[in-house]
Amino acid sequence: AQSVAQPEDQVNVAEGNPLTVKCTYSVSGNPYLFWYVQYPNRGLQFLLKYITGDNLVKGSYGFEAEFNKSQTSFHLKKPSALVSDSALYFCAVMGRRALTFGSGTRLQVQP
Amino acid sequence: DTEVTQTPKHLVMGMTNKKSLKCEQHMGHRAMYWYKQKAKKPPELMFVYSYEKLSINESVPSRFSPECPNSSLLNLHLHALQPEDSALYLCASAREGYEQYFGPGTRLTVT
Numbered sequence: 001a002q003s004v005a006q007p008e009d010q011v012n013v014a015e016g017n018p019l020t021v022k023c024t025y026s027v028s029g030n031p032y033l034f035w036y037v038q039y040p041n042r043g044l045q046f047l048l049k050y051i052t053g054d055n056l057v058k059g060s061y062g063f064e065a066e067f068n069k070s071q072t073s074f075h076l077k078k079p080s081a082l083v084s085d086s087a088l089y090f091c092a093v094m095g096r097r098a099l100t101f102g103s104g105t106r107l108q109v110q111p
Numbered sequence: 112d113t114e115v116t117q118t119p120k121h122l123v124m125g126m127t128n129k130k131s132l133k134c135e136q137h138m139g140h141r142a143m144y145w146y147k148q149k150a151k152k153p154p155e156l157m158f159v160y161s162y163e164k165l166s167i168n169e170s171v172p173s174r175f176s177p178e179c180p181n182s183s184l185l186n187l188h189l190h191a192l193q194p195e196d197s198a199l200y201l202c203a204s205a206r207e208g209y210e211q212y213f214g215p216g217t218r219l220t221v222t
Binding site: 034036041042043044045046049088090096097098099100101102103104106 | 115117142151152153154155156158159161166197201203207210211212213214215216218
């Protein structure tokens with residue numbers, strides 16, 4: 001079965017500092033990996049995906065993610081955090097025709 | 112246009128009521144999904160429609176009844192719900208195998 005794990009319930013970072021939100025995956029075959037962000041009382045917004053190709057994937061709002069096959073990781077990164085980046089972030093993997101989500105990581109960016 | 116719309120935004124219903132949630136997309140996506148999300152938890156898959164046919168039912172109780180009248184619309188009919196069914200109900204659509212686009216959700220409260 002396809003699964004992803006997000007080991008951190010919460011990540012705190014100061015505005016202007018780089019941020020990393022961690023995700024590891026367990027799949028059979030080639031992974032299709034995604035990152036989504038959710039603001040309070042809102043739906044999920046697609047940030048980026050890895051299907052194949054370059055290991056560094058660039059997405060919306062200045063976010064990027066690094067696919068690492070040897071470490072089975074797909075960490076989300078941003079060079080300089082904004083207070084407005086504070087939200088709940090979900091890593092996901094494509095399973096049998098639908099997404100399986102990680103448990104989520106709350107990102108708190110302090111001014 | 113990457114918009115998925117959902118109505119209503121909020122719904123309060125008694126345990127004996129019958130109500131429906133509606134979802135609409137005009138991106139030509141042939142896969143549509145219903146998810147249930149509890150507070151601070153990841154979305155849980157309920158149903159998947161592919162080309163207007165139900166392809167996945169994740170053992171959802173029969174008090175939830177999905178319907179796909181056409182390729183742009185997805186309904187979720189609710190009857191005799193329980194208080195524990197209170198949650199954010201999210202609709203999503205996708206080209207099969209690609210990223211899903213989510214609506215803003217319907218916040219359901221069962222009294």
